[in-house]
Amino acid sequence: MKEVKIVSKRFDIEGINHIKKAIEHGAYSTIHKMFDKDPKTIVDEIDKSGLRGKGGGGAPTGAKWKLMLQDFKLPKVLVINCDENEPGTFKDRQIISKDPHLLIEGIILTSYAIGANDVYIYIRGEYHQWQNILQKACDEAYLQGYLGKNILGSKYRVDITICKGAGAYICGEKSALLESLEGKRGHPRLKPHQKEPEWYFGRPTLVNNVETIATVPFIVENGADAYKEYGTSKSPGSMLFAMSGHINNPGVYEAEFGTSMMEYIEYYGGGIKGGNLKGVIPGGASTPILNATEVAKAKLDYESIKELGSSLGTGGMIVMNDSVNMVEALKNLLEFYHHESCGQCTPCREGTAWVDEIVESMLRYSASYNSIEQLLQIGQTMNGKTICVFAPAVSGVIDGFVKKFRSEFEEYLRGVCNE
Ligand SMILES: Cc1cc2nc3c(=O)[nH]c(=O)nc-3n(C[C@H](O)[C@H](O)[C@H](O)COP(=O)(O)O)c2cc1C
Ligand code: SF4
Secondary structure: OOOOOOOOOOOOOOOOOOHHHHHHOOOOHHHHHHOOOOHHHHHHHHHHHOOEOOOOOOOEHHHHHHHOOOOOOOOEEEEEEEOOOOOOOOOHHHHHHHOHHHHHHHHHHHHHHHOEEEEEEEEOOOOHHHHHHHHHHHHHHHHOOOOEOOHHHOOOOEEEEEEEOOOOHHHHOHHHHHHHHOOOOOOOOOOOOOOOOEEEOOEEEEEEEHHHHHHHHHHHHHOHHHHHOOEOOOOEOEEEEEEEEOEOOOEEEEEEOOOEHHHHHHHOOOOEOOOOEEEEEOOOOOOOOEEHHHHHHOEOOHHHHHHOOOOOOOOEEEEEEOOOOHHHHHHHHHHHHHHHOOOOOHHHHHHHHHHHHHHHHHHOOOOOOOHHHHHHHHHHHOOOOOOOOHHHHHHHHHHHHHHHOHHHHHHHHOOOOOO
């Protein structure tokens, strides 16, 4: 298997969190050459690289950055999404703990490219350890002149403020995140009809995931073509894939897009633990589960996983062996969504409660004979009728479990119908 080290290139170096060590190993080298470049050339290079957002949606990064180049006559803002609340996803914290200066370097390049001076890193409230690492790294970067006024003697200023979330999953959704940053309840906003930037206190704002920004220094240093040497034509480059669950060697490992899922699991994960493979949730808990037959065909890129009816999402794989009770596994997820629905949309607020209750009643052998159909129908009602994609994602999760492991759901109903 071809090993790739674009974002993880310094992960194994002892003491790399300290700026001196990081600089010795090449950190901030792009910043010294940054002012020789026109900001627009950096945006064009990112666009040409085909870099796609690593926060779950896989949106083309260059297109988002280009929206920021308009003459807004208002200060622009960069927001880094480090909410990382999605179950099964733990790659952003890996970047922060193993190479925080790579993220800061990416932030400086991105700010310069889009013309922003103020950066907010929105970090998950529970990530105390990583908040401290990041703050220390930022303090060091200020002392070394990479952050603050007059970066490296230039007229350019970048200031980073670290803001802690309060533990709501929905605050990872970019518009809810901005509401939360503005001090309001974390409710997703209605989406505009046309492409436009996000807005933070009325200022044009770019929101990108930690890993997306940590990939920027490689592209600026080596060029778009170097990035495109990895991956597939539609999913160029690499990603930090995370593996948890029934795996011998769980963790986060970088791989190029297009890598076979099974090969990845065998090579980095050391194979399935304690039984045979039953299924894999491929991209964080909100993506539909793949059964073992599908996993055998799956490749780690956006298009291949979509063809299998799921989504690459954040690349956080939850691996399950044949000891897993799929009704219990779905209940576990539905409890989470029930708790985390922000409550703005009726189909989501009520729907997440109903589906949770139905699966709970199945597990107690007290569900009605048609509860499988009810589950699927409520899922349909949650799809395409809400402000954000939280509810449609829950609908996809239900569909995946019920349609692929239907017999397990039927077992709970057999002989115990009470209608
Ligand atoms: C319910 C929900 C939760 C999300 N959580 C996160 C998150 O924790 N981190 C993240 O980077 N993106 C998350 N996203 C995606 C963001 O809305 C947004 O697309 C992303 O931060 C953009 O950055 P990118 O283009 O670099 O991926 C979430 C989206 C939804 C709908
Ligand atoms: S779909 Fe759910 S989480 Fe998203 S805005 Fe509506 S109620 Fe909130």
